[in-house]
Amino acid sequence: MTLREGARVSYAWKVASESLQLLILRYTAGLPIADLSQEISSVIAAFDVFVPLENPRPNEAHSLTITQLEAYVYVMWLLALCRLLGHAELVSAVMRWLDKNAEFNRGRDGLFEAVVEKLTGRKEPVERVLLHPAAYRPLAKATAPDAQDRPTLVKEFLDGWYKNMKDCYWHNTHTDKEGSSYFGYWAFEAALVTVLWDIDDTSYRDHLVYPKDLADWAREHRARSSPNDPSNTPAGAASSERQSYVPGGDPCPQAGWWFTVAQSDSRRYFEKGEIMPIIKGSRFGDTYWQRANEQDAPKHPGGQ
Template sequence: MSELFEQRRREPLLQEVYYEQSVNFKEKNLADPEIDAMLTDLSIDNARRKRTSWRRAYKSLELLIQRYSGGAPLADLEAYAARAFAQFQRHYAAFSDAKLKLWEPDAYQYVMWLLSLAVLLGLKEWVPTIATWISTDPEDGQDVLVSRLFGRLGVSLPGESLIHDKPYADLLRATETHGEAQQQAMANYLKRWYGGMKDCYWFDLHKERTDAGFFGYWSFEAGLVTLLWGIDDGSYREMRFYPKDLADFGREQAMAPQGEVQKPHISRRTGERCPYAGRWGVLESPGAFVQERMFRKGDVFPEGIGRDRQEGPVTWIVMGREDGGPTREA
């Protein structure tokens, strides 16, 4: 393991060689033209397309978390988050019957990840859309904690009882108390969080075979509640699984002056040469990258692809540089 990666990584269990292998595999999958074609080929069995579509969506979320675990700059994670949300949006537009059912531990955690990362990375505009991916059928589960979190952000969802008492009872308690009791509830939640995730597919993933795609263990929802309820995290910010720097970043985003203009991403038009090796994408709508490719320094940027409704000259925006440099203009 290189000294740079060891210093940069946030997840202490992450090994550089396996991290690079997994990240590269996921990136190739997300830009695989054969999968693109399959997802739009109605002659292919619907169930197969749905499975493939869902895999691409949740793998894009895993990749976002993996980038965070590996030490990617927080400001650069916005593009990866927007891509993940766009993949979920694409999936649910194509398969509207495949909503997240809160009684399922994995689905519940997906909701926590999606909502928390949207808010902590300054992408609150996605919150109402994320809410539409959740089933509101009583048989699929209606949860008071999920309802309370979305309600804090101005989105109404039904829910009067807690579906998963372990470990979420402590987190729910943190939204109902104040002062030391609130801080203690958060500390208790972080203590019990990992053990309470044993029914999730990724539990103990770091112990599996080396190519299992371990992407890191983080209670992003602990950072979300800390931010939304204005809790002093001094007593638990050093605890395992708490994304302290992301919580700080979210706080900075929330405190930024209204109307403050963020520096634009580094971008180039069709026909211009690539200034930095890395992953570049084309925007279909604000924050939603629909065309992604790896380019070497000096490559000429091509036109858009017609099937993505961006045929002809387009603007390519850097999503991640191989040299680890900034993705926004100085």
């Protein structure tokens, strides 16, 4: 690679990585998730410019190779943000980059392949081995078909997440005197697994590094963002029993208990045909009402 080519690659990587960091920083700053959802496509576009410039030789590892911890985290974040921000269609772009160097990226990591299968339906044979076991073993266990107590495993992953990321360049950046390189500490991959495997996050949703509002937003919008996504079906439910999502302002299609993440303590009973309200000023953007799994509460206004 010539000096000029190297400079182009370096610049393209800087633009791509900083676009991702800026998106995360905006999330950290509390910008509306609906706004962030509109930005993820530009992040993917920036990486789409970088990847062809890499032009790695056959079987040569490069900067988006998941054998490297930092690259593994970046890839998991990109997949997570595409899915959680309602743009599952962008997952194929990320996978296209990784498949360019399949020798290093595919069939090497059990957690990664489990996530990819959930996102795309494509199954790659892989042993239950991990490229980065110290950091990701608990989360991988939470995705196993025979996993017991998935919430406990995700919480274990979150508890050790920051410590186990000590080799990443962004670790400990909150102590920088200028603070210029800090963009937030978020285990987006934990939220992705939570949504894809429909895990109850009650026991860890207030964890410091868990992006709970992003997981909530994804769950509310998943029927719109990826109607054929297997994760649209709650665990143990048939595909015909998928949860209903109704926009605020529309009539209730079925009497029962409904809630929306656009407002805390929103669970309430609606009669069929009753107009479901729009929650104004919510960080989650548009209001979508979700039919509650549990319908056993007293069926009268104000009953919880």
